[in-house]
Amino acid sequence: MSTQxxxxxxxxxxxxxxxxLRRREESRxxxxxxxxxxxxxLAGMVHLxxxxxxxxxxxxxxxxxxAAAASPGVLCVLTGEQVAARVNPFIEIGPGCDGKIVDLPMxxxxxxxxxxxxxxxxAETAADAADAADxxxxxxxxxxxxxxxxxxxxxxxxxxxxxGSNVNWHSQFEYGEVDAAFRDAAYVVHIPRLHFHRFSxxxxxxxxxIATWNLKEDTIHFLSTNSFPAFAxxxxxxxxxxxxxxxxxxxxxxxxxxxxxxxxxPQMAVCALASKQLGGRPVKWVETRxxxxxxxxxxxxxTFLDTRVALDKNGVITAIDSRHIDDCGAYPRYEPLGCxxxxxxxxxxxxxxxxxxxxxQVVTNKCPVGPxxxxxxxxxxxxxxxxxxxxxxxxxxxxxxxxxxxxIRPDEFPYTTPNGCxxxxxxxxxxxxxxxxxxxxxxxxxxQQIARAEGRWLGIGIGTTLDSGTNNFGQAxxxxxxxxxxxxxxxxxxxxxxxxEVVVFMGSVPQGQxxxxxxxxxxxxxxxxxxxxxxxxxxFDSLQNVYTGHTGTYASQFAVTGLSAIHGAAEKLRAxxxxxxxxxxxxxxxxxxxxxxxxxxxxxxxxxxxSINYWALANLVNVNNAELPQSMEDITLNCRYLYKAPxxxxxxxxxxxxxTLTYASQLHIAVIEVDRETFQPKILAYAAVDDCGTQINxxxxxxxxxxxxxxxxxxxxxxxxxxxxxxxxxxxxxxxxTPITAVNMPELLCGDIESPSPFSYNGAKGMGEGxxxxxxxxxxxxxxxxxxTGVLIxxxxxxxxxxFEAVRRAESGADRGVRVERRG
Amino acid sequence: MSAANKRVRIRLTINGAxxxxxxxxxxxxxxxxxxDLDLTGTHIGCDTTYCGACTVLxxxxxxxxxxxxxxxxxxxxxxxxxxxxxxxxxxxxxEAFAECHGLQCGYCTPGFLMSTRALLSRVAHPTDAQIxxxxxxNTCRCTGYQNIFKAVxxxxxxxxx
Numbered sequence: 005m006s007t008q009x010x011x012x013x014x015x016x017x018x019x020x021x022x023x024x025l026r027r028r029e030e031s032r033x034x035x036x037x038x039x040x041x042x043x044x045x046l047a048g049m050v051h052l053x054x055x056x057x058x059x060x061x062x063x064x065x066x067x068x069x070x071a072a073a074a075s076p077g078v079l080c081v082l083t084g085e086q087v088a089a090r091v092n093p094f095i096e097i098g099p100g101c102d103g104k105i106v107d108l109p110m111x112x113x114x115x116x117x118x119x120x121x122x123x124x125x126x127a128e129t130a131a132d133a134a135d136a137a138d139x140x141x142x143x144x145x146x147x148x149x150x151x152x153x154x155x156x157x158x159x160x161x162x163x164x165x166x167x168g169s170n171v172n173w174h175s176q177f178e179y180g181e182v183d184a185a186f187r188d189a190a191y192v193v194h195i196p197r198l199h200f201h202r203f204s205x206x207x208x209x210x211x212x213x214i215a216t217w218n219l220k221e222d223t224i225h226f227l228s229t230n231s232f233p234a235f236a237x238x239x240x241x242x243x244x245x246x247x248x249x250x251x252x253x254x255x256x257x258x259x260x261x262x263x264x265x266x267x268x269x270p271q272m273a274v275c276a277l278a279s280k281q282l283g284g285r286p287v288k289w290v291e292t293r294x295x296x297x298x299x300x301x302x303x304x305x306x307t308f309l310d311t312r313v314a315l316d317k318n319g320v321i322t323a324i325d326s327r328h329i330d331d332c333g334a335y336p337r338y339e340p341l342g343c344x345x346x347x348x349x350x351x352x353x354x355x356x357x358x359x360x361x362x363x364x365q366v367v368t369n370k371c372p373v374g375p376x377x378x379x380x381x382x383x384x385x386x387x388x389x390x391x392x393x394x395x396x397x398x399x400x401x402x403x404x405x406x407x408x409x410x411x412i413r414p415d416e417f418p419y420t421t422p423n424g425c426x427x428x429x430x431x432x433x434x435x436x437x438x439x440x441x442x443x444x445x446x447x448x449x450x451x452q453q454i455a456r457a458e459g460r461w462l463g464i465g466i467g468t469t470l471d472s473g474t475n476n477f478g479q480a481x482x483x484x485x486x487x488x489x490x491x492x493x494x495x496x497x498x499x500x501x502x503x504x505e506v507v508v509f510m511g512s513v514p515q516g517q518x519x520x521x522x523x524x525x526x527x528x529x530x531x532x533x534x535x536x537x538x539x540x541x542x543x544f545d546s547l548q549n550v551y552t553g554h555t556g557t558y559a560s561q562f563a564v565t566g567l568s569a570i571h572g573a574a575e576k577l578r579a580x581x582x583x584x585x586x587x588x589x590x591x592x593x594x595x596x597x598x599x600x601x602x603x604x605x606x607x608x609x610x611x612x613x614x615s616i617n618y619w620a621l622a623n624l625v626n627v628n629n630a631e632l633p634q635s636m637e638d639i640t641l642n643c644r645y646l647y648k649a650p651x652x653x654x655x656x657x658x659x660x661x662x663x664t665l666t667y668a669s670q671l672h673i674a675v676i677e678v679d680r681e682t683f684q685p686k687i688l689a690y691a692a693v694d695d696c697g698t699q700i701n702x703x704x705x706x707x708x709x710x711x712x713x714x715x716x717x718x719x720x721x722x723x724x725x726x727x728x729x730x731x732x733x734x735x736x737x738x739x740x741x742t743p744i745t746a747v748n749m750p751e752l753l754c755g756d757i758e759s760p761s762p763f764s765y766n767g768a769k770g771m772g773e774g775x776x777x778x779x780x781x782x783x784x785x786x787x788x789x790x791x792x793t794g795v796l797i798x799x800x801x802x803x804x805x806x807x808f809e810a811v812r813r814a815e816s817g818a819d820r821g822v823r824v825e826r827r828g
Numbered sequence: 829m830s831a832a833n834k835r836v837r838i839r840l841t842i843n844g845a846x847x848x849x850x851x852x853x854x855x856x857x858x859x860x861x862x863x864d865l866d867l868t869g870t871h872i873g874c875d876t877t878y879c880g881a882c883t884v885l886x887x888x889x890x891x892x893x894x895x896x897x898x899x900x901x902x903x904x905x906x907x908x909x910x911x912x913x914x915x916x917x918x919x920x921x922x923e924a925f926a927e928c929h930g931l932q933c934g935y936c937t938p939g940f941l942m943s944t945r946a947l948l949s950r951v952a953h954p955t956d957a958q959i960x961x962x963x964x965x966n967t968c969r970c971t972g973y974q975n976i977f978k979a980v981x982x983x984x985x986x987x988x989x
Contacts, residue, residue, distance in 0.1 A: 026926065026927060026929070027926075027929060030925070030926035030929070030934075030936065031926065032924040032929060032934075032958050033931055033934030033937055034867070034909075034910035034918065034923075034926050034931070034934075034941065035910070035912075035913060035918075035922070036867075036868070036869020036870070036907070036908065036910045036938045037869065038934045038935070038937075039870075040867075040871070042862075042868075042871075042872070043862075043868035045866075129852075129954070131852075165965060202885030205969065206874040206969060207933070207935075207969055208871075208879060208933070208935045208936050208968070208969045209873065209933070210873075210879060257933070257934065257935075258933065258938075258970050259933045259934070259935030260932075260933040260935060260970055292875050293873065293875045293879075294875055295877070314914075333900060360963075396915050420842070470880070515933050516931075516932030516933030516934065516970050517932070518932070629870070679860060681956035703929050704929070706929075706974075707929050707932055707970070708932075708973060709970030710971055710973075710974040710975065711932060711969070711970045711972045712969055712972075713972050714969075714971075714973065715969075715972075730838045737874070737875065737876040737878070738873075738875075738876050738878035738879055738967070739873040739876040739877075739878050742878075743878075743879075743967050743969065745964055745966075745967055745973075746959075746960045746963045746964055746966070746973045746976065746977070747961070747964045749972060749973045749974075751917065751974070752972070752974055754974075823844075
């Protein structure tokens, strides 16, 4: 079939790597044969339902579960206090929180957000559990809710009294010569307040858990949608008082995640306790959509106050000084990691070297946050983009020109940022040029002149962003010097099974990213056989020994960490096969070539008819091994490889170091018209250019880019986690939250360039998150459309009514929210 | 047991096979499919009839099976995603979605396939506007709809462009 030379050590593209192969996952998914957690029915399985708080902040004065306990089919009822008696509080990542924030799986004493679980009911059927839930009586004494993140810091109403305030974390970051830069500035632009709203990427499948506490083995099996099992076990193990090896974490197909499913461990703990109480019966919990919206996780909300931007006479930004307040909801959980993760992209795509921020994080009576797609970086990137865009408009510099003057230049890569991160590669001007061509920039500029003459509001906006991937967990030390984390790793196993089948076990937890397909491409390249000849185990199973302390799918990294591990394991297997084949064929290793023959995958002596297939090679080790010489005793054909990303621990004092390995970039241009009657924004054209280095499977890359773009457009114009002043979530159903649909999504004009990363073996960069480019881009286009009305785009969320309010405010002569100080 | 919970007998044809079941009147069609018949290809993604992950064909029309009581389907003919493949051959809409990468996590996919099948039964060669309207009741959080547009066009006999 193939007589090509061995491809071992291939970097970049090859016969399989780099090809837009059809995904193998599609085969089962289009048949309805996907195996999602809710599809499992285990013998003896029972169903858990939570009774949740209707209040955002209230004391629990009385709980009566007697009627529920007597309801048909009910097997057990657990109150928050009963659960608290059986678990240790979850660990807190933040410093100084020891005992000050007590995070338990269910509310004890008081509730801190609407939807917080108060009682759990387990019954024979889901309907029995739901019926019984209606019979639970809980009395509450409402407390003053803390909803506004900005006001939380000074509020007398405290969520966690021992903390002494609602400030969960606070620190200063300063790099370069900030004061000198402001002293020398030609312009200083003052922007008192910018605000990035709360939203969630809301996977279509909600959180689901089936927990089985096997009392004979004293092990707990979790079949769940959790997308970061290594993180979950580090929370579950001390909470449940078991060793990590007693926890068996498994998933198969996951119906989307986007980071939101990382923080499902509290519910997992409750299901495990219920299973133990019921003698080991499997306990299933299926989150409803409303529960998901109320109480799973939202993205971080952030307010940027008292911002000053220093610029030189050409409009080049030289310094930014600001104060940021991040709102993490009722419990920190994954936080305060978001208080440092933004620093992966501190200067965004720009050259300024002087930066100061006073950063704090507050708790509020809202749903806890989780690492939502673009986590913490997108809020910061949006802030920098708004600063740049506003400055450009205020100084009268054309929007494209403003970017070109400020971009990091292509010849400056690898580029070390002011805080020690190393941007691996990129070419932002080239992306801008391509996006302008795709969107037909010159034509739209002409149309804009005509539209403006007709009094229409038509704007063209540019958003440039970064998707920093493969995070260095050492950055956790900057938020907590004692955090025992650093680096990044992934494991994989590639083995030859007894009859010579090539089998891959991945250490990732895919949720639709096509890992099975890409893994097969990489192994196919190493062994020079078609990907169809390689079996890849779907999902994740901790018993397969492919996990490390970093195992999970998050932080845009599979193309780097996951594939490096798979590639390393495949290379090890190849080396073992080569040694065996040299022995069996009585040839030198240098004479051998890999490929597929009539008898399947094989190793051949080049230029001869001599060959041995994988079945025979596997047989030599697994079945017929008395023939093997002692020198080959070490060969197992079961090759595990651990990839460790090349990181060092950051300097905690200076808050300096490389926090991420790769930096994919996205540049979008949107043309938007705001209807003068309805104030609805309408996207007329949308171009999206991506650079994620070497693309392993362009079809999958394009799909990820489309999806991230839809999330961003949805977030900018349709999707918000809105709360009333009392703490009622106003968008707790899909009908209120209105996830973007086919009717609202514009057709995208897509393009890409490839700037291979010098830091990954294959030149690839992680690219799953997308950096929320559309949020920046839509805001820039709206700014361009509405600048003449006096509107300053200060928020990240823009429906028709929001725009209406902004225009009315501007027309009333209210403070525009920006001031330009011109020096000399 | 209250009268409301008194079980009733219904008869349905599901993917060509006749079935007779005794169910509570409050049983939703989607629960009947998933729980009583193990047809787990039909999914649940929301609780307000927004997302369409539960879309099936009832007497040839696409319906959201979370918003139909099973008793309402009594005597009806239902096709779920499991009924699309015939004699080991994928339906044109399944083939088009797979070929155009019109899915990622695959959770919404059965619903999209059923809505597309219904759309193409009504309109053999839909315009882009008809395609958008035809799948307006289905939510996908992964694909940004771009490749779904392509897949529907491809299934209708176009090139998927």
